[in-house]
Amino acid sequence: MIVSMRADASDEETERVLALLRGDGYELHAIRDAGPMAIGINGKPVDADLRVMLCDLPGVSHVHQSKVPYKLASRAVRPGGTIVKVGLAEFGGSKPVIIAGPCAVESRDQVLRTAEQVRESGGVMLRGGAFKPRSSPYSFQGLGQDGLEILAEARARTGLSVVTEVLEPEQVELVAEFSDMLQIGSRNMMNVPLLRRAATSGKPILLKRGFASTIEEWLLSAEYILAEGNDQVVLCERGIRSFDPATRFTLDLNAVPLVKELTHLPIIVDPSHGTGRRELVASMSMAAIAAGAHGLILEVHDDPDNALCDGPQSITADALAEIVTRCAAISSLLSPLATLVA
Ligand code: PEP
Ligand code: MN
Numbered sequence: 001m002i003v004s005m006r007a008d009a010s011d012e013e014t015e016r017v018l019a020l021l022r023g024d025g026y027e028l029h030a031i032r033d034a035g036p037m038a039i040g041i042n043g044k045p046v047d048a049d050l051r052v053m054l055c056d057l058p059g060v061s062h063v064h065q066s067k068v069p070y071k072l073a074s075r076a077v078r079p080g081g082t083i084v085k086v087g088l089a090e091f092g093g094s095k096p097v098i099i100a101g102p103c104a105v106e107s108r109d110q111v112l113r114t115a116e117q118v119r120e121s122g123g124v125m126l127r128g129g130a131f132k133p134r135s136s137p138y139s140f141q142g143l144g145q146d147g148l149e150i151l152a153e154a155r156a157r158t159g160l161s162v163v164t165e166v167l168e169p170e171q172v173e174l175v176a177e178f179s180d181m182l183q184i185g186s187r188n189m190m191n192v193p194l195l196r197r198a199a200t201s202g203k204p205i206l207l208k209r210g211f212a213s214t215i216e217e218w219l220l221s222a223e224y225i226l227a228e229g230n231d232q233v234v235l236c237e238r239g240i241r242s243f244d245p246a247t248r249f250t251l252d253l254n255a256v257p258l259v260k261e262l263t264h265l266p267i268i269v270d271p272s273h274g275t276g277r278r279e280l281v282a283s284m285s286m287a288a289i290a291a292g293a294h295g296l297i298l299e300v301h302d303d304p305d306n307a308l309c310d311g312p313q314s315i316t317a318d319a320l321a322e323i324v325t326r327c328a329a330i331s332s333l334l335s336p337l338a339t340l341v342a
Contacts, residue, residue: 001040001041001046001051001063001064001065001066002038002039002040002041002063002064002065002066002071002072002074002076002077003017003021003038003039003041003054003060003063004036004037004038004039004060004061004062004063004064004076004077004078005017005036005037005038005039005059005060005061006036006059006060006061007035007036007061009036009037009058009059009060009061010059013057013058013059013060014037014059016057016058016059017039017054017057017059017060018030018039020053020054020057021039021041024050025043025044026041026042026043026044026046027041027042027043028040028041028042029042029072029226029227029228029229030229031072031077031226031229031230031231032229032231033230033231033232034082034083034084034085034231034232035078035080035081035082035083035231035264036061036078038072038077038078038231040071040072040227051063064076068216068219068262069216069220069223070216070219070220070222070223070262070263071223072223072226072227072231073219073222073223073226073233073262073263073264073265074262074263074264075260075261075262075263075264077264078264079264080264081264081266082231082264082265082266083266084204084232084233084234084265084266085204085232086125086161086163086180086181086204087124087125087159087160087161087180088124088159088161089124089125089161089295091234091266091268091294091295092234092265092266092294093294094331095328095331096289096293096294096295096296096327096328096331097124097125097268097294097295097296098121098122098123098124098125098295098296098298098320098323098324098327099123099124099125099126099127099163099268099295099296099297099298100118100121100123100125100126100127100296100297100298100299100300100320101114101115101118101123101126101127101128101299101300102114102127102128102129102299102300102301102307102309102314103128103129103132103272103299103301103307103309103310103313103314104128104129104130104132104140104142104143104147104307104308104309104310105128105129105130105142105143105147105150105151106140106143106307106308106309107150108150108153110302111126111128111150111151111153111154112150112153112154112157113302114126114128114154114300114301114302114317115154115155115157115158115160116157116158117300117302117317117320118158118160118300118317118320119158119159119160120317120321121317121320121321121324122321122324122325122328123160123320123324124160124161125160125161125162125163125180125181126151126154126155126158126160126161126162126163127162127163127164127183127297127298127299128147128150128151128154128162128164129142129147129164129165129183129309130142130143130144130145130146130147130148130150130151130164130165130175131144131147131164131165131166131167131171131175132165132309133165133167133185133187133188134309139309140308140309145174147164148164148174148175148177148178148179149178151164151178151179152178152179155180161180161181162178162179162180162181163179163180163181163182163183163206163297164178164179164182164183165182165183165184165185166182166183166184166194166198167185167188167194168194169193169194169196169197169198172194172197172198172201173201176201176202176203179203180203180204181203181204181205181206181234182198182201182203182204182205182206183205183206183208184198184205184206184207184208184221185208186208186209186210186211186238186273187210189207189208189209189210189213189217189218189221190210190213190217190221192224195221195224195225196224196225196228198225199224199225199226199227199228199229199230200228200229200230201230202230203232204232204233204234205225205230205232205233205234206234206236206268206297207221207222207225207233207234207235207236208236208238208270209235209236209237209238209240209252209255211238211239211240211241211249212240212241213240215255215258215259215262218235219259219262219263222235222263222265231265233265234265234266234267234268234294234295235259235263235265235266235267235268236267236268236269236270236297237251237252237253237255237256237259237267237268237269237270237274237288237293238251238269238270238273238274239251239252239270239273239274239275239276240252247274247275247276247277247280248273248274248275248276248277248313249273249274249275249276250274251269251271251274251275251284251288253269253284253287253288253291255267256269256288256291256292256293257291257292260292266294266295267293267294268293268294268295268296268297269284269285269288269291269293269295269296269297270296270297270298271284271285271288271296271298272297272298272299272310272313272314272315273299273310273313275313276312276313277312277313278304278312278313278314278315278319281298281313281315281319281323282315282319282322282323282326285298285323285326285327286323286326286327286330289327289330289331289334290330290334292334296323296327298315298320298323299313299314299315300314300315300316300317300320301314301315301316302316302317304316
């Protein structure tokens with residue numbers, strides 16, 4: 001069962017609810033950073049009397065029995081949605097957040113130059129992998145800590161916040177020290193020790209969908225993070241594996257409106273990995289925004305044919321600027337519609 005507190009509930013009111021439940025021996029998982037507090041109650045069934053008592057307590061907005069296994073992630077917990085703030089970026093608001101940068105940090109010059117271009121194009125966050133989860137052990141694996149230092153320098157120079165991937169639980173502290181948001185990649189979506197450790201870093205988390213994972217599995221992975229008390233989670237649809245090798249993956253845009261119905265967490269789209277082909281990235285970026293995505297993450301490279309990682313799907317800075325302009329136009333058309341539908 002979930003107890004959702006009102007946005008204006010006082011600390012005392014919240015503490016009274018927590019103390020009552022703790023006193024009754026329930027196992028509690030609470031989230032509160034990015035919106036009103038929600039308390040998940042586990043361990044034993046909640047009887048009708050306790051439920052009525054909870055509903056009557058000051059500060060309580062509503063109490064409900066979750067019908068889905070991802071209890072804290074379920075939309076019913078925060079029908080108004082969760083806003084995840086990372087520097088100037090606000091995921092879940094009306095303005096799409098554009099994250100862009102190279103697949104991998106290759107050199108200081110490359111990242112500093114690309115970061116300037118991202119900022120000039122209207123991006124608000126910089127991406128770039130310092131630790132790369134490559135399919136082959138012989139491919140470029142990233143610059144590691146040197147790469148993180150380069151990203152931090154780019155942030156200091158441009159004001160862009162940085163998101164970068166963390167591969168192992170033992171790396172969480174290091175990556176968190178140099179970045180503003182931790183990326184958990186497709187291949188690690190179900191790495192439970194990593195989900196738990198990243199959650200307790202206190203950083204916002206970009207959780208990519210496993211390319212062979214169902215939406216329910218994806219939301220349960222998000223639930224691992226929420227259950228640790230970290231509700232600053234942004235989901236990222238990045239394409240799933242289908243039968244057709246014509247594109248690298250199949251970008252599942254069904255996921256965008258569906259996930260918005262199922263969860264209060266924001267969702268962005270990665271058309272770079274979703275298509276694997278740079279000539280498709282602009283179209284699928286616009287489609288993602290039209291479908292209601294809260295933002296995009298795009299791979300940008302100024303010499304894509306010689307990129308050390310994911311060149312075929314990397315776009316130029318000029319293409320990025322065009323995508324940002326078009327997506328802003330599409331998004332401005334959507335807002336009144338969203339209000340009407342809601
Ligand atoms: C990436 O963002 O560069 C990446 C490796 O993404 P994914 O985990 O979606 O493959
Ligand atoms: Mn990549």
